Amino acid sequence: MKICCLVKEVPDAAVQKRINPETKRLDRSGEKNLNPFDTHAIEAAMQLKEGGDVEVDEIVAVTMGPDSAVRALHKAVALGADRSLHLTDGALEGSDVAATGYALAKLLESESPDLVLLGQQSDDGECYTIGAVVADHLKMPSLTQVIKMDAAGGKLTLERQAEYGYDTVEVELPAVISVGDAINEPRYPSLKAIMGAKKKPLDTKSTADVGIEADRVGEGGSRTAVLEINPPPAKESGEIIEDEDTNETVEKIVAWLDERKLI
Amino acid sequence: MTVIKDSGERSLPTPFTQEHQELRESIRRFVESEIAPHVDEWEQARWFPDELFLRCGELGFLGLKYPEELGGQGGDYLHDAVWVEELARSGASGGVAAGLGAHTGIATPPVFRFGTPDQHQRFIVPAIKGERIGALGITEPGAGSDVAGIRTFARKVNGGYVVNGSKTFITNGVRADFLVCALKTTEEGGHHGLSFLILEKEMPGYEVTAKLEKLGWHSSDTGELSFTDVEVPDENLLGEENGGFYLIMANFQWERLLMALGAVGAMKRLLETAIEYAGERQAFGRPIGRFQAIRHKVAELSIKAEVGQAMTYNALRLFCEGQDALKEVTQAKLFTQRACVEVADEVVQIHGGYGYMREYGVERALRDARLGPIGGGTDEIMKEILAKQYGL
Ligand SMILES: Cc1cc2nc3c(=O)[nH]c(=O)nc-3n(C[C@H](O)[C@H](O)[C@H](O)COP(=O)(O)OP(=O)(O)OC[C@H]3O[C@@H](n4cnc5c(N)ncnc54)[C@H](O)[C@@H]3O)c2cc1C
Numbered sequence: 001m002k003i004c005c006l007v008k009e010v011p012d013a014a015v016q017k018r019i020n021p022e023t024k025r026l027d028r029s030g031e032k033n034l035n036p037f038d039t040h041a042i043e044a045a046m047q048l049k050e051g052g053d054v055e056v057d058e059i060v061a062v063t064m065g066p067d068s069a070v071r072a073l074h075k076a077v078a079l080g081a082d083r084s085l086h087l088t089d090g091a092l093e094g095s096d097v098a099a100t101g102y103a104l105a106k107l108l109e110s111e112s113p114d115l116v117l118l119g120q121q122s123d124d125g126e127c128y129t130i131g132a133v134v135a136d137h138l139k140m141p142s143l144t145q146v147i148k149m150d151a152a153g154g155k156l157t158l159e160r161q162a163e164y165g166y167d168t169v170e171v172e173l174p175a176v177i178s179v180g181d182a183i184n185e186p187r188y189p190s191l192k193a194i195m196g197a198k199k200k201p202l203d204t205k206s207t208a209d210v211g212i213e214a215d216r217v218g219e220g221g222s223r224t225a226v227l228e229i230n231p232p233p234a235k236e237s238g239e240i241i242e243d244e245d246t247n248e249t250v251e252k253i254v255a256w257l258d259e260r261k262l263i
Numbered sequence: 264m265t266v267i268k269d270s271g272e273r274s275l276p277t278p279f280t281q282e283h284q285e286l287r288e289s290i291r292r293f294v295e296s297e298i299a300p301h302v303d304e305w306e307q308a309r310w311f312p313d314e315l316f317l318r319c320g321e322l323g324f325l326g327l328k329y330p331e332e333l334g335g336q337g338g339d340y341l342h343d344a345v346w347v348e349e350l351a352r353s354g355a356s357g358g359v360a361a362g363l364g365a366h367t368g369i370a371t372p373p374v375f376r377f378g379t380p381d382q383h384q385r386f387i388v389p390a391i392k393g394e395r396i397g398a399l400g401i402t403e404p405g406a407g408s409d410v411a412g413i414r415t416f417a418r419k420v421n422g423g424y425v426v427n428g429s430k431t432f433i434t435n436g437v438r439a440d441f442l443v444c445a446l447k448t449t450e451e452g453g454h455h456g457l458s459f460l461i462l463e464k465e466m467p468g469y470e471v472t473a474k475l476e477k478l479g480w481h482s483s484d485t486g487e488l489s490f491t492d493v494e495v496p497d498e499n500l501l502g503e504e505n506g507g508f509y510l511i512m513a514n515f516q517w518e519r520l521l522m523a524l525g526a527v528g529a530m531k532r533l534l535e536t537a538i539e540y541a542g543e544r545q546a547f548g549r550p551i552g553r554f555q556a557i558r559h560k561v562a563e564l565s566i567k568a569e570v571g572q573a574m575t576y577n578a579l580r581l582f583c584e585g586q587d588a589l590k591e592v593t594q595a596k597l598f599t600q601r602a603c604v605e606v607a608d609e610v611v612q613i614h615g616g617y618g619y620m621r622e623y624g625v626e627r628a629l630r631d632a633r634l635g636p637i638g639g640g641t642d643e644i645m646k647e648i649l650a651k652q653y654g655l
């Protein structure tokens with residue numbers, strides 16, 4: 001079985017996020033890191049490989065991004081991936097979620113993975129949707145927010161987090177699965193793994209190499225346009241009811257809830 | 264013309280590279296999740312569990328600079344530097360850092376450098392796994408700064424030595440499975456009569472006589488040891504007989520660099536703690552960080568930390584390039600140890616009464632830092648070395 005893990009280079013968590021008012025895109029300058037959510041996807045792949053219930057032949061780290069994204073791939077390899085794949089092309093710049101998902105799907109097609117794993121969100125865009133878009137293009141089932149994964153007999157049994165509790169689902173492969181950070185604790189890459197990462201194969205692809213249609217990616221190929229960006233409205237200040245341990249306090253709370261039709 | 268990199272990223276300080284940065288992140292995450300949360304408990308218990316050595320061994324942190332043939336990671340001194348700085352930086356207490364650091368930084372290096380292949384197998388291989396814990400025994404009740412005054416004596420007999428004497432202030436001394444021990448192999452001792460023997464805990468006559476109580480480094484066991492007719496085979500002689508003084512000197516540079524790195528890590532952490540607290544703590548209707556007295560204090564402290572780092576990294580670079588760095592290492596050791604005590608003291612002051620309490624860990628940092636100007640060669644000895652370097 002071949003597992004492809006989608007990974008992304010994002011601004012380091014310590015960097016203050018800002019929108020560039022000219023491009024209306026996230027300003028991605030400053031220190032970068034491997035998207036922390038993706039480290040859980042790689043760890044999940046490693047646990048499948050080491051668990052022995054399925055035969056995992058290789059784990060491939062896959063990214064789309066500028067030259068610097070190579071470092072995210074190195075980190076993914078240091079965490080256990082066997083090799084990596086880098087889609088990089090000026091034509092991709094400014095791609096929205098749908099265009100990015102399309103491009104990644106085309107890249108993945110060239111690998112024919114049995115399983116695509118990714119983190120549930122990226123730490124910068126926080127769209128939570130790439131998995132679904134990729135799955136749609138690949139015509140594979142898509143599962144999101146997965147926090148437990150067991151493999152047996154060519155099937156995966158998964159638990160996914162939902163608002164009402166947990167879904168336990170079975171999925172046949174191939175599939176695209178995005179994992180939540182509760183699924184595991186990623187390992188600490190050893191020095192040997194870090195030093196070895198640069199020696200593992202890394203393939204660089206352009207849009208033409210994987211048959212990406214130029215008019216479906218980049219700023220021009222994106223079907224969404226950001227018209228305006230505004231800060232969220234300031235929250236109304238709350239009302240503090242002092243707890244004086246009297247019936248009156250309770251009545252005040254009940255009245256407040258009642259007014260808002262909450263009870 | 265200066266070109267500002269458009270990615271907006273800062274380059275890493277020399278001599279570190281991206282690879283060291285990744286190792287740093289790995290160690291940081293480990294320390295933050297597996298050491299820092301337990302530090303208070305371990306400090307109270309005056310001990311951290313031996314299992315921590317096993318865990319660090321499993322993760323490869325005890326063998327960063329040793330070759331893969333011995334189970335190491337195949338790195339070098341710079342990787343070890345990252346390990347030591349990051350232990351302090353990410354919230355291991357001085358005691359935990361001292362216990363792990365004595366094993367990786369002072370006990371195993373002489374065995375690796377001067378040991379036979381057989382000694383590598385018996386001591387380095389299990390030490391890298393964390394299965395056998397090491398300590399370095401130089402100091403004695405009557406010989407501290409004056410190393411040549413060592414009195415523990417190894418009498419030559421057929422096939423080995425019989426050792427009598429004692430050691431004190433030995434980090435890991437209570438738990439150590441093996442002690443890399445400096446002793447006299449001639450009646451006179453001194454510069455030309457010292458040797459190193461590796462003593463093992465199981466040897467009859469080897470005894471831990473006390474676990475010493477101290478100002479700081481509470482989670483580290485500092486031992487007092489006594490040797491009564493301990494029979495040590497020839498296979499445990501480390502390096503040349505009567506060549507021990509050279510061995511002691513050989514690792515001093517590295518030990519002092521490690522202490523400087525630890526202080527640099529600790530100062531950075533203290534500074535962050537202070538900045539955060541100064542931004543949050545309110546007095547007279549504003550955060551205390553808005554009072555000039557406090558903000559200027561933070562500004563001054565930041566310079567101490569920065570200067571300490573610059574000196575230490577420079578000495579480290581020279582050392583790693585194989586250059587004679589005696590002067591720079593001595594200066595870095597001297598400056599950073601005192602600076603760290605001063606920084607810790609000021610950070611306690613910024614925290615007011617809370618600084619004196621356990622909660623924020625800054626009182627511990629102050630107590631832990633106080634060892635710096637004493638251990639690994641005192642401030643006074645550092646100044647003597649420096650003055651000598653200038654021909655005085
Ligand atoms: C917590 C802790 C852990 C330790 N761990 C280890 C360990 O693992 N292994 C080990 O071998 N040792 C260890 N030591 C010992 C440490 O290295 C010694 O304490 C240190 O070298 C100083 O020696 P001393 O304590 O005998 O002080 P002394 O040498 O007695 O010094 C007392 C004072 O006199 C000053 N002085 C001495 N000689 C001179 C001089 N020539 N000129 C000017 N001033 C002078 C000193 O600077 C100091 O201020 C540890 C010590 C402590 C406290």
